[in-house]
Each structure stands twice: as C-alpha cells, then as structure tokens.
Amino acid sequence: MPDASMSDKAIPTNLRLLLLLEELARVGEPTTPTAANEALGLPKPTIHRLFHTLEQEGFLQRDIDGRSYAPGQRLRKLSVNVLSSARVRMVRLTVLNALAKEIGETCNIAMPERHAMIYLDRVETKWPLRIQLPIGTEVPFHCTASGKMYLSTLAPRLFSKYLNLATLEAHSAKSLTDPDALKEQIEIVRSAGYSTDNEEFMDGMVAVAVPILDDNKRLMATLSVHAPTQRVSLETLTGHIPRLQAAALELAELVLS
Structure with missing residues (x-):
C-alpha cells in the first residue's frame, strides 16, 4: 500500500485506479475521495478525476449521502467473476x-x-x-x-x-x-x-x-x-x-x- 506522503509521480499512472479500488475494498464501506486519498497521497484533482472516471464507467456509484462512493454494478460483477x-x-x-x-x-x-x-x-x-x-x-x-x-x-x-x-x-x-x-x-x-x-x-x-x-x-x-x-x-x-x-x-x- 503506498505511503500517504508519496507524490503523484511516485505511483505509476497505470496503477492508480487499481490501488484506489484496492483501498476502497480494504475500507469496506462507502468512502469519500478525501478519506481514500489519505492512504494514496495523490493530488486532490487527481483523486477526484479517478473517482469520476470509476463512477462514469460503472465501477463505483454514489452513496445516499451524495459525497461517498460504494462499489458499482461492474465492480460487484467483477468480484463475483473472480471468485x-x-x-x-x-x-x-x-x-x-x-x-x-x-x-x-x-x-x-x-x-x-x-x-x-x-x-x-x-x-x-x-x-x-x-x-x-x-x-x-x-x-x-x-x-x-x-x-x-x-x-x-x-x-x-x-x-x-x-x-x-x-x-x-x-x-x-x-x-x-x-x-x-x-x-x-x-x-x-x-x-x-x-x-x-x-x-x-x-x-x-x-x-x-x-x-x-x-x-x-x-x-x-x-x-x-x-x-x-x-x-x-x-x-x-x-x-x-x-x-x-x-x-x-x-x-x-x-x-x-
């Protein structure tokens, strides 16, 4: 798991989405971008862009509070297929x-x-x-x-x-x-x-x-x-x-x- 002090460049671009999904799975409940980024240490625009991309593609969906995110249909289906x-x-x-x-x-x-x-x-x-x-x-x-x-x-x-x-x-x-x-x-x-x-x-x-x-x-x-x-x-x-x-x-x- 990346240290919170890591810079944007310390995490390869092609790993950011995967590490974000890993962090969301570790937390195990609806999570805000700010809370997730405490473990990743990415710039604020980057973390919000990643959340937006995952939401647009159906891997995440907004929870009832409008601020936090939970697994979307595609991510839930992915987990079932892996198992x-x-x-x-x-x-x-x-x-x-x-x-x-x-x-x-x-x-x-x-x-x-x-x-x-x-x-x-x-x-x-x-x-x-x-x-x-x-x-x-x-x-x-x-x-x-x-x-x-x-x-x-x-x-x-x-x-x-x-x-x-x-x-x-x-x-x-x-x-x-x-x-x-x-x-x-x-x-x-x-x-x-x-x-x-x-x-x-x-x-x-x-x-x-x-x-x-x-x-x-x-x-x-x-x-x-x-x-x-x-x-x-x-x-x-x-x-x-x-x-x-x-x-x-x-x-x-x-x-x-």
Whole structure:
C-alpha cells in the first residue's frame, strides 16, 4: 500500500485506479475521495478525476449521502467473476460436496448484493425431496439465514439505516416484518456467530448460516445449509454449526491464498 506522503509521480499512472479500488475494498464501506486519498497521497484533482472516471464507467456509484462512493454494478460483477474462476470454483465445490455429503442436505455459498443475497454456488442433497434455489437466485436479507448473517456484520449506523428504509416483506407466516423484532434477532446472531431461518423465508424450510470472512475479518460471503422440515428440524441443523464453521475457514483460505 503506498505511503500517504508519496507524490503523484511516485505511483505509476497505470496503477492508480487499481490501488484506489484496492483501498476502497480494504475500507469496506462507502468512502469519500478525501478519506481514500489519505492512504494514496495523490493530488486532490487527481483523486477526484479517478473517482469520476470509476463512477462514469460503472465501477463505483454514489452513496445516499451524495459525497461517498460504494462499489458499482461492474465492480460487484467483477468480484463475483473472480471468485467464480474455474480453478477456484473447482476446489470450492470439492469443499461443498464434502460438506453436503457429511450433513446430507443442500449446502450453499451466497454473497451480498446491494438489495439481496445472491447464490454463488450450491451442492444439492441426494434426497428426492429437496428445495430448489438455483445459482443466481436472489433472496431477501431479513428473512433468510444468509441474509441475517450479513445484516449482523453491518456497522450499527448502517444497520439502523437499513431498518429505517427497508421494506420487511412477509414471505411466510414466520417472517420478521417488525423492525424491532428483526433488530433483536440480529443481536442474537451477532452474539452467537451464526444465524437461522425458522421457516421465515419459505414454509416448510429451515436453514442455518455462518460467515466466510476475509483477511480483515469482514464477511465476504456466507455458507449455509437448508432442508425441508419434513426431514430435518432446525435444532438438528444447528448441531452442524461446528462443521460449517470449519468448512467456512477452508473456503476463506482458498480465496485468500
């Protein structure tokens, strides 16, 4: 990482955009040009020009405050494509296959998008009775195990903003649609280190999820298992949390190695 005292000329022109994106990824939340430049030390016109270029090309987008920037659609798609590269995905599916075989139920990896969790990978159970949620499916934050796991990692001010602005739609009779009830549930998730879905997204389906963390201990994806209640109880799935956590560590090491 360049020192803040470096001059404009110290950073090659063809590296500036990459180093800026690296800094935005390191911070992990909407960032202003001034804050990002504390690590890069570029002249003010240069840093603003870089932000403008990335925004124009869809790699960044302005946050709700109008001053800070967050990853845009092209950057989010880029990150998913990197994680889905053939060799990485092959080994990742090996980990998922071993986990699904041991637990006997469908296992998933999901990543947070701006408005939902999106399934990146999955390995189906061998049972004929299964719940179909294919790769690319988007599911809500507030009523899924993976989504609640993600919400639990948000900074308090960002989670409060989410509670104030989000529409907590009922997907089943057990969906949490009251902001105070969801807040209480997320506090439990933060304390426990894993999350559950007790038929909140879909009648007759239960699920548990654990985080896959980056080298800064931030959530980059979730690992979850779901099953029909005709075959498995939520209590039974919760008993698999240690195995899920071990697999999540394997998956994190795969991405970061």
